[in-house]
Amino acid sequence: MKPLFVALAFLFLATAPASAALTPAELGKVGIDMPKDAHLPLGEKFVASTGTPMTLGEALAGKPGLMVIADFTCRTLCGTAIAMAADAAAKSGLTPGKDFSFVVVGFDPRDRPSDAAAMKAEHINDGPVKKNAVFLSGSAEAEAAVTNAVGFSYAYDKADDMFAHPTAAFAVAPNGRVTQVLTSMSITGDKVRLALVEASHDRIGTIADHIRLLCYGLDPASGVYNAGVLTWLRIGGGAIVTLLALGIAGMAFARRERPRRTG
Structure with missing residues (x-):
């Protein structure tokens, strides 16, 4: 699985300034290498874009979920990846907030709830998905717990203050088990629907x-x-x-x- 996500990670550097200083060895570590039987740390504490403290489990609200990991101040493709996942969720035929949760977790601890709110406002179209979407920012420890749980690896380019990282959406069961990884560049409403049906343990679909x-x-x-x-x-x-x-x-x-x- 990892080579595909390594390739996707390079998409983020394609639009970076020519002075990008990451070495091939550093880029080679970027990707998603999900552990077997991966589970999200549902008890980790975050802050929603509204300023409300909540755990990751509270954000999922006991429902199957579609989760994206993003940099809320990203200048390249994070917004596009979120928009594509949200659009696919809207076209799934399932009802956000009732059938599933849509959650975006930041991985840069420097990002604030206001950054998450700006990303949400700019990149998700008005509608049920946007109304029910939860954008979470947190401490370095809380965010690392999530990225480590799903094997999400990234590299920081200090010269240009940006990250090389993979882009994907994760289908998550109500108990936090990650059941599918969907590439953001080929995600569709049909794929999201089937992934969430599987993650629901027969609750929906x-x-x-x-x-x-x-x-x-x-x-x-x-x-x-x-x-x-x-x-x-x-x-x-x-x-x-x-x-x-x-x-x-x-x-x-x-x-x-x-x-x-x-x-």
């Missing part, structure tokens, strides 16, 4: 959504399903097999009953 997960959760390289889909298959697979069998039987019956053409 239609039967059709869950059937689609049989394809969505399959890794074509290894031919195996991810952990979340395997759990769902163990719980609901029998029902799906029954539904598919009934559907096939129905089609076969209809074929037998179809009148033969004459002449």
